[in-house]
Amino acid sequence: MGKPTGFMEFERKETPNRNPEERVKDWDSLHEHLTTEELQEQGARCMDCGIPFCQTAEEKNGASMGCPIHNLIPEWNHLVYNDKWEEALHRLHKTNNFPEFTGRACPAPCEGSCVLGIIEEPVAIKSIEQAIIDRGFEEGWVTPQPPENRTDKEVAIVGSGPAGLAAADQLNKAGHTLTVYERDKRVGGLLMYGIPNMKLEKTVVDRRINLMKEEGINFVTGTEIGTDMHATELTDNYDAVILAGGATNPRDLEIEGRDLEGIHFAMEFLHANVEKLLEDEHKNEFISAKDKDVIVIGGGDTGTDCVSTSMRHGCNTLTQFEIMPKPPASRGEENPWPEWPHVYKVDYGQEEAKARFGDDPRQYQVMTKKFLGDGNGNVKELHTVEVEWKTNDDGQKVLEEVSGTEKVWKADLVLLAMGFLGPENPVLEQLEVERDERSNAKAPYDEYHTNVDGVFAAGDMRRGQSLIVWAINEGRGAARECDRYLMGSTELP
Structure with a gap:
């Protein structure tokens, strides 16, 4: 414990965000x-608890409790308080391959269990x-660490998101x-194309990828x-394969008018926007929200990212349905x-919309019933109804429409x-990998081996849509079991 009375002396202070009215003008x-x-004062608030729930990962009711990669949180809090930053970095890297990603894009279940x-x-x-x-990179403490010796084993990894990158990093150490095969133009998967630049700068992703290349990892892009x-x-050509291609099949809304122009999946919108920023602002086509009445259907991080991106395009109005x-x-x-706290909060995208339009853009307990067009094939409005959640005779939560709450929205x-x-x-x-009831690759957690010899699965492709930190957890675990498969034993954690 850095300072026994620190939690009594200092109040919580997070890394501040820029003014929302100013930051929407750039990326x-x-x-x-x-x-x-x-x-250091924030590090001093850590109580070095007898049971550090912050780093004890569990899942309950579909939510994470504590850190899924078991970050040694009290240890590096103590080191930061004592101004031992390089030692804190070594502690951090023991469990987390990419703290620059989780430090920006993880929702921090560790804090919910503090x-x-x-x-x-x-x-x-x-x-x-x-x-x-960030200090580690600034001070030059983070340098390429290629392995001293190479085995004669070759491994292919499908997908370069956080699970695939974590698996590659660990197996390279071995x-x-x-x-690593990536279907898009650039390496990074969700990190590169699914998270907007203002939340995770692409220079930060490229910095880590370049480091991994210098350590000897080969990336093949544009190949699905x-x-x-x-x-x-x-x-046929590798000693083992790890599948880490994510869970990228989006949930659709199959209602009247779905085929109208102007209705897009969130990732289609976000992916094209990142390409526009990275490749060529003038040539690449993208879905623009400029001067449009935008409605985002769905919450969560992806919905928030759509809100924030639309704000930067210069939308006319913005509403979000949950x-x-x-x-x-x-x-x-x-x-x-220590469950993850399900409480009301205003995330960065809603904060930006509120600053411009005067209120949180979210409308709760709203169901979209149909889309209507303008006669030329374009969406012009949608119809909704409010709903209530009730418990049926079997104890299940079911939706019930509230009569008289129908509403029409411009969009x-x-x-x-x-x-x-x-x-x-x-x-x-093609590999004849068995799937579970949710269509994910079937492979036991902590084993990751599919029914196909030498083929492993990790991350969202195995567990379904989840957190970036769980993807890193699974990538590390799949690497460990893949190494055990290849060598008969393993020293990977």
Whole structure:
């Protein structure tokens, strides 16, 4: 414990965001910086609990409790307080391959399980994590670490999102030769194309990818396994294969008018926007929200990213529909600590919309019934009804429409951000990988081996849509079991 009385002396202070009215004018990072003294004070708030729930990962009711990669949080909080930043970085890298990603894009389940959070605001763990890795790069402490010796084993990884990158990084440390296949133009998967630049700068992603290249990892872009290359070519030519292609099959809204122009999946919208920013602002086509009445259907991080991106385009109006009730201001009895707190909060996108339009753009317990067009094939409005959640005789939560609450909304751009159903890549079919009831690759957690010899699965492709930190957890785990398969034993954690 850095300072036994720190939690009594200092209040929580997170890395501040830039002014929302100013930041919507550009695509630069949302974040400003805390001073070294402020970060040390935040580290001092850590109580070094007898049971550090922050780093003890569990799942309950579909939500994460604590850090899925078991970050040694009290240890590096203590080191930051004592101004031992390089040592803190070494501690951080013991469990987390990419703290610069999680420090920016992870929702921080660790903070939801912070013991201090029972009585006060939790320790600003995420802010400290980002500060440690950013300082590590600034000071030149993060350098390429290629393995001293190479084995004669070659491994192919499908997908370069956080799970695939974590698996590659770990297996490279073990000395194997890695080739990572990515269907898009650039490496990074969700990190590159699914998260807007202001939330995760692409220079940060490229910096880590370049480091991995210098460490000997080979990346092949623009190649979709299952389409451009038959998946069996991998099993024929490599000693093992890890499938980490994500769960990218979006949930659709199959109602009247769905075929109208102007209705898009969220990732279609976000992906094209990133391409526009990275490749060629004038030539690449993208879906623009400029001067449009935008409606985002669905909440979560993806919905928020659509809100924020639309704000930067210069939308005319913006509304976001959520089918669930508005969360309470504080934990309910059914949501006790150390579960992730399901409470109302205004995320960065809603903060920006509120700054411009005067109110949180979210409308709760709203169901879209149909889309209407303008006579030329374009969406011009959608019809909704309010709903209530009730419990049926079997104890299940069911939706019931509220009579008399029908409403018509202007809309010429509708973005569907309702989650994902499972993998879309035909690689599973070509390799004859068994699937679970949700269509994900079937492989036991902590084993990751599919029914096909030498083929492993990790991340969203195995577990379904989840957090970036769970993807890293699974990538590391799949690497460990792949190494054990190749060598008979493993020293990977």
